[in-house]
Amino acid sequence: MSEDLGLLTLGIDLGGSKILTAVVNPRGEMLSSDESMTPATKGREAVIQSILDSAHRALKQAGVAISEIYAIGVGAAGISNPEAGILFTSPNLPGWRDVPLRDIMQERLGKRTFLINDANAAALGEFYFGAARRARNFIYITLSTGIGGGIVIDGKIYTGAIGAAGEVGHMTIDDNGPICNCGNRGCWETLASGTALAKEARHRIKEGVRTSILTYAEGDVERVTAQVIHNAADQGDGLAKELIARTGYYVGVGLANLINIFNPELIVIGGGLSNIGDMLLEPAFKVAGERAYKEASQAVRFASAELGRNSGVLGAAAFALREMGKPLCE
Numbered sequence: 318m319s320e321d322l323g324l325l326t327l328g329i330d331l332g333g334s335k336i337l338t339a340v341v342n343p344r345g346e347m348l349s350s351d352e353s354m355t356p357a358t359k360g361r362e363a364v365i366q367s368i369l370d371s372a373h374r375a376l377k378q379a380g381v382a383i384s385e386i387y388a389i390g391v392g393a394a395g396i397s398n399p400e401a402g403i404l405f406t407s408p409n410l411p412g413w414r415d416v417p418l419r420d421i422m423q424e425r426l427g428k429r430t431f432l433i434n435d436a437n438a439a440a441l442g443e444f445y446f447g448a449a450r451r452a453r454n455f456i457y458i459t460l461s462t463g464i465g466g467g468i469v470i471d472g473k474i475y476t477g478a479i480g481a482a483g484e485v486g487h488m489t490i491d492d493n494g495p496i497c498n499c500g501n502r503g504c505w506e507t508l509a510s511g512t513a514l515a516k517e518a519r520h521r522i523k524e525g526v527r528t529s530i531l532t533y534a535e536g537d538v539e540r541v542t543a544q545v546i547h548n549a550a551d552q553g554d555g556l557a558k559e560l561i562a563r564t565g566y567y568v569g570v571g572l573a574n575l576i577n578i579f580n581p582e583l584i585v586i587g588g589g590l591s592n593i594g595d596m597l598l599e600p601a602f603k604v605a606g607e608r609a610y611k612e613a614s615q616a617v618r619f620a621s622a623e624l625g626r627n628s629g630v631l632g633a634a635a636f637a638l639r640e641m642g643k644p645l646c647e
């Protein structure tokens with residue numbers, strides 16, 4: 318065990334806007350952390366070079382040579398197949414199609430590399446080192462500009478037939494609802510994400526509803542964000558409170574579906590939008606309780622994510638270690 322404690326992995330969290338890289342030990346402690354912007358519009362080779370640069374900075378910061386790294390885990394935004402190591406497509410990385418990202422990293426860094434979806438990586442981070450420790454059946458949800466998720470069944474991340482499982486943000490909630498980035502209508506994230514909240518607020522303001530929201534957005538309706546609405550709600554603005562409760566309602570509808578399908582013991586909720594707290598989550602939990610089967614909803618516990626922005630990088634590192642057959646110090 319003491320020997321295994323020395324096994325260091327390199328975790329990489331590749332998002333559409335940022336790259337986070339860290340040297341991680343089996344206890345989930347980060348020996349270093351490097352963050353940089355993703356040059357998404359500059360194309361694939363520029364992004365890959367940025368990942369490599371970030372990896373080298375993270376190694377240097379930790380005082381570790383690449384030869385001392387046991388394995389590498391990459392959590393990447395988009396639909397990927399962990400077994401084949403291929404990133405099929407990524408909404409935030411234009412031009413990426415069927416990229417063998419695992420093999421590219423393996424070749425350039427000379428270490429065994431494993432690829433997983435970023436939300437699944439975040440779920441694993443919370444599972445091994447955060448709010449879902451000791452849970453066997455749990456679901457991780459990130460409420461942010463979109464809605465991501467990861468499903469752990471019987472202690473293992475569930476990735477499905479080709480690795481595309483866990484895309485909870487794209488379950489249909491309203492078949493006539495708003496058009497989603499994925500092309501479908503009324504996906505969960507078109508109704509219950511931060512983007513959806515801001516969009517609805519802008520719509521209501523343009524309709525002429527009385528609200529103080531604009532004063533928190535420098536008078537510019539295009540600057541209305543979920544954070545702005547949260548600020549206005551904290552100061553008692555009626556529309557802001559109503560829209561957050563509406564968003565919470567839709568969060569709850571999706572949670573009810575997940576509870577009925579998976580009967581999880583725990584649902585961990587993270588992402589920037591969840592920082593709104595009770596104003597959003599109380600209506601969500603209420604609706605989930607009303608709509609899901611009573612027995613299943615009574616069996617589920619809700620918890621806030623604990624690892625914040627590090628969940629993905631820690632989960633990617635842990636995934637690599639587990640795929641190499643090594644234990645973690647959970």
Ligand SMILES: [Zn+2]
Binds near residue numbers: 486497504
């Ligand atoms: Zn969608």
